[in-house]
Amino acid sequence: METESPARPVRRSGRRPGRARWITIMGLILLILLAIATPWIWASRNSFCGSCHVMKPYYNTWTKSTHANIDCVSCHNGPGIVGQFRGKVALFRYIVVGTVFRPAVIKAGDGIPNAYCIDCHSEHRSPTAGSDIKLPAAHHKMKDNPYKCVDCHKELVHINKQVKKNVVRMKVCVDCHKKDKISTKCSVCHYDPKKK
Numbered sequence: 614m615e616t617e618s619p620a621r622p623v624r625r626s627g628r629r630p631g632r633a634r635w636i637t638i639m640g641l642i643l644l645i646l647l648a649i650a651t652p653w654i655w656a657s658r659n660s661f662c663g664s665c666h667v668m669k670p671y672y673n674t675w676t677k678s679t680h681a682n683i684d685c686v687s688c689h690n691g692p693g694i695v696g697q698f699r700g701k702v703a704l705f706r707y708i709v710v711g712t713v714f715r716p717a718v719i720k721a722g723d724g725i726p727n728a729y730c731i732d733c734h735s736e737h738r739s740p741t742a743g744s745d746i747k748l749p750a751a752h753h754k755m756k757d758n759p760y761k762c763v764d765c766h767k768e769l770v771h772i773n774k775q776v777k778k779n780v781v782r783m784k785v786c787v788d789c790h791k792k793d794k795i796s797t798k799c800s801v802c803h804y805d806p807k808k809k
Contacts, residue, residue, distance in 0.1 A: 656704055657686050657697075667711060671771050678770045683733070688725050688770075692732050724763040734762075745804045760789070 655661060662685045663672035675681060680688070690700025710716070765785050790797045 653701060656701065657684070659685050665711065667716060674771045680770045687733075688729055691726070691729050724761050724767065727762050730762040746802060747804050765789075 659672070659675075662668050662675075672685075675685065686697065686700060690696045765781050768782070786802065787797050789795075790801075795801070
């Protein structure tokens with residue numbers, strides 16, 4: 614006795630059965646990528662930093678600084694895709710903390726690593742034209758320097774209201790010289806304008 618095989622369903626369209634599933638999976642992948650990319654791109658804009666009430670003072674001082682043409686993420690996230698990813702993870706943490714705890718101020722981190730500064734600034738750079746500064750090369754050996762660039766230069770971007778724009782305060786230099794037992798005589802760092 615022969616058994617009859619079950620009847621096959623009749624296909625109404627010319628599509629293969631797995632194609633609809635493949636289109637659905639690809640659509641979901643596309644939606645997930647858009648869900649990741651949209652906030653990633655939005656949070657990389659300088660205006661995003663300025664939209665937060667806690668970050669507003671930092672954003673405002675940045676807009677008046679010598680770095681106003683440099684994106685916030687260039688200095689705060691670090692170079693490359695790894696730096697961008699770490700920056701977004703830190704940003705997500707700040708958003709959660711800011712939303713849940715509503716801090717009045719954000720505690721400053723460890724500062725910008727020298728490697729981020731080196732990305733744009735040469736360690737063989739001369740002092741600003743027109744200044745009377747004669748810094749020895751050791752000050753700008755950024756890779757081997759135990760100090761961070763921002764130890765002296767942080768107020769050049771996020772300017773303290775009492776400090777003039779683009780000026781490193783003398784107190785920063787003197788304190789460091791005293792700490793490292795280096796002479797604080799003017800002639801160590803400054804040219805004599807009469808002899809220049």
